[in-house]
Amino acid sequence: MPLVAAFLVPGQPLHFLRPKEPPYAALLQGHAEAAQALAAARPEVLVVYSTQWIAVLDELWQLRPHVQGLHVDENWYEYGDLPFDLRIDTELTAACIAATPAIGVRSKGVDYDGFPIDTGTIVATGFLDPSGGCPLVLAANNVYHDWSRTAELGGLVAAQAEALGRRYAVLGVGGLSGGAYRHEVELRDDALCSVSHDELNRRFLRTLEAGDPAALAAAESAAARAEAAAAHASASAARIASSSARSADRSRARCCAAAAAAASAACAACAAARAARAARTAARASALSASMRRCMKTAMRLPPPASPCASACATSAGSTGLSAKLSRRKASMQVLQTSCKRASWPSCLASSQGLLASTYSFTRSAKAMVSRKALAQSR
Numbered sequence: 001m002p003l004v005a006a007f008l009v010p011g012q013p014l015h016f017l018r019p020k021e022p023p024y025a026a027l028l029q030g031h032a033e034a035a036q037a038l039a040a041a042r043p044e045v046l047v048v049y050s051t052q053w054i055a056v057l058d059e060l061w062q063l064r065p066h067v068q069g070l071h072v073d074e075n076w077y078e079y080g081d082l083p084f085d086l087r088i089d090t091e092l093t094a095a096c097i098a099a100t101p102a103i104g105v106r107s108k109g110v111d112y113d114g115f116p117i118d119t120g121t122i123v124a125t126g127f128l129d130p131s132g133g134c135p136l137v138l139a140a141n142n143v144y145h146d147w148s149r150t151a152e153l154g155g156l157v158a159a160q161a162e163a164l165g166r167r168y169a170v171l172g173v174g175g176l177s178g179g180a181y182r183h184e185v186e187l188r189d190d191a192l193c194s195v196s197h198d199e200l201n202r203r204f205l206r207t208l209e210a211g212d213p214a215a216l217a218a219a220e221s222a223a224a225r226a227e228a229a230a231a232h233a234s235a236s237a238a239r240i241a242s243s244s245a246r247s248a249d250r251s252r253a254r255c256c257a258a259a260a261a262a263a264s265a266a267c268a269a270c271a272a273a274r275a276a277r278a279a280r281t282a283a284r285a286s287a288l289s290a291s292m293r294r295c296m297k298t299a300m301r302l303p304p305p306a307s308p309c310a311s312a313c314a315t316s317a318g319s320t321g322l323s324a325k326l327s328r329r330k331a332s333m334q335v336l337q338t339s340c341k342r343a344s345w346p347s348c349l350a351s352s353q354g355l356l357a358s359t360y361s362f363t364r365s366a367k368a369m370v371s372r373k374a375l376a377q378s379r
Helices: 022-041 090-103 119-128 147-163 195-210 213-301 308-317 320-342 345-378
Strands: 003-009 045-055 059-062 066-071 082-087 107-110 136-142 168-173
Touching (some): 003 022, 045 059, 045 147, 059 090, 082 119, 090 147, 195 213
Parallel strands (some): 003 168, 059 107
Antiparallel strands (some): 066 082
C-alpha cells in the first residue's frame, strides 16, 4: 500500500499547553487542518520521526505495545504536564529493526515500562491524532546520521510497510531556522525574532511542497555547507582563544619563574652579605680581643714603680701585696694611654673596657681584704 499522507510539524509545547495565547492562533489552525487531512487519508499506521528523541550509539525503536505516562518538558516545565497514551505497531517496528543491518545500521528495540517519550512526539500526536486511534512506529533521531543515512532509513520503513500491506502516513517532528530572544518575553508577545529566518523557512517550505527530492537535497547540502562553515569558524575561534590562553599561561609561567629566580638570587645575595658582615664582625672582635690581651700582658710584666699612690694604697689596705697590685694597675693605665695614642679607637675602647673590668674585680678584692683584716683585729 502507498504512502497516504506526510506532515512536518514543530515539537515545541507552548502552543499545545497555552492554546489561548494570540500568537499561536495560526499554528493551531495549521495543526487542525493537518489533523483533518490525516483523518481523511485513513492511514493504518503513523510513522513518527521526532528529532527530539535523540539516540547516540544505535538506532532506537519503540517496541512496547502500549506506552502511557506523564511527561514534563525539560524547558517549559512551568506551563504544565504532558500526558500521553500511545499504541505501537510492534509488527512493523520489528520488521524495520530486522531490516536495518542491510543498510549498515545497528538497531535496538525499547520495551520497558516508564521509558521517557519525548515532547515532540507527544505534542505532534496530540494535535494530529488526539484520540490515539492510529498505531505508531516511533524511530529515534541518531545524531550521527546525516541526510543520506536518514533518507535510507525512510526508504527502509516505506519498504517494510508496503511489504506488510500497511497504509502509512509519515509525521516528521522538528524545527526550522530560528533564534531566541535575549530578554524575557511574555507568551502573549511571542513572535519570530528575525525576518531573515522567516524568509529562509518559507523558501524551504516551498521546496518541500514541490516534492522535488533533488531540490531538497541541494537545499540541505547548502545548509550543511553553511553549518559546516559556521562550525569551522567557531572551532577556529575556539582554537585561537585556546592558543592565546596557552600563550598567556606560558608568559605568566615565564614571568613567575623569572620572578622566583630573581627573588632567589636576591635572597642569596642577602645571605652572602650577612655572612660577610658576620665574618668582619668576628674578625674585628678577634683583633680587639688580641689587642686587649697584649696590653694586659705588657702591663703585668712591668716592674712595680714606687709611687705615692702605691704607698697610700698599701697603707690603707694594710698589705704590701695589695700595694703591688695597685702599682700594676697604675702601670696598666699608663700602658693603655700609650697604646691608645697609637691604636685605633675600637682597640683603645676594648682595652679600656677590659681594664675597667679588671679594676672592678680588684676593688672588690681590696674591700674584702680590708674587711677580713678588720674582723681579725676585732676578735
